[in-house]
Amino acid sequence: MNASFGAALAAAREAAAAQHYPQGCLYVIATPIGNLADIGLRALHVLQLVDAVACEDTRHTQALLRAYGIEKTAWLSVHRHNEAAGAQEVVARLQQGQRVAYASDAGTPGVSDPGARVVAAVAAAGLPVVPIPGPSSVTTLLSAMPSHLEDSAFVFAGFLPAKAGERQQAVEALQRESRPVVVLEAPHRIAALADALAALGERGVTVGRELTKQFEEIATLRCDALPAWLQASPQRSRGEFALVLHAVAQVRDEGEARRVLQLLLAELPTKTAVKLAAEITGAARNELYEQALAWKKEGAG
Structure with a gap:
């Protein structure tokens, strides 16, 4: 274990142990995208708690957990080439009442990484999935x-x-x-x-x-x-x-935006009219809202 993470494990237990972690549940865990210190306290606690860890690359995730001082004996290799079959093994363990964590090599599973099929299979089996959020590029x-x-x-x-x-x-x-x-x-x-x-x-x-x-x-x-x-x-x-x-700068016709806003205000509540006018014309919503309020004030005066 990296000695600096000893306090982190203690803090994880202190901060997260009192929460409920049901059995027969898949825990989808986001892991650091480069900096080990970006791991979350709840992620550390759940990784210590689960009965098995499913992951994209067992060697990579074993090294990651060992850096935090976490040793696990039950590992499932579930990557993009065997995800369908691996998902069924995860489901079988959950049906036995085990807690299983899934982690991709870095970041959030299922976001341009394996994990989506595992989650879909678990949900199809009527079993719970709990996301443990964390780093994302x-x-x-x-x-x-x-x-x-x-x-x-x-x-x-x-x-x-x-x-x-x-x-x-x-x-x-x-x-x-x-x-x-x-x-x-x-x-x-x-x-x-x-x-x-x-x-x-x-x-x-x-x-x-x-x-x-x-x-x-x-x-x-x-x-x-x-x-x-x-x-x-x-x-x-x-x-x-x-x-x-970057977003493409929109060339806006302010006169057209105001014309559309006036037409919509005649039929709709202010917020709805402003929202639709912004979507139709590309004009800034806050500017249209200020214009609508100004017209309303002029009418009241």
Whole structure:
């Protein structure tokens, strides 16, 4: 065990032991994406408590648990190539009343990682699933990107296709998406992805490399500058990547937005009219709401 985690195990028991952890239940556990200290207290407690650990790579997860001072004897290998069969073994153990944890190699299972089929099989068997939240490269990068998320909306695209033609089609589809888009990529394919995204030209992209790790790097640039940015240093093609394509700036007709808002206000409550007008015209919801209040005040006067 890493000596610094001894106190963490004690804190986990103190903070989480009093909660209810039913038997015959699958616990879906998010694990660190790089920094061991990002493990949650409830995750530590549940990993100590469960009867078996199912995981994407038993060697990886065994090393992770040993770093925290947790030793388990019952392990199930459940990865993308055997997930359907592995899920049935998980279900069988749950039906025997065991508690089973599932962890992918990093981050949240089922989000561009194995785990979704396991959860579906457990739910189909009428057995409970409890998520234990934790680190995610998606939200980690979104929280640090220097570009406003309009209405906090974004699209998660995950890993784009590996084949060049299919990847190009996916990028063309992203070009039509006006909201921010989160894309993940592995080091051996990042150069190919950068070349494909360069077709998006001036559209902004925030790149997160080795998030939460010692050599974490976050950079914001234009999509057509991404290949050159990668080539500027050999280190930049190493590690796991998360990228956010920035929202496309909308050219708004303020007069049209007000006209639509007036029509909707004649038939609908203010909040509903504002919401629909924003969706139809792309105008900012708060600006439309202020305009609606101003009209209402003028009418009252």
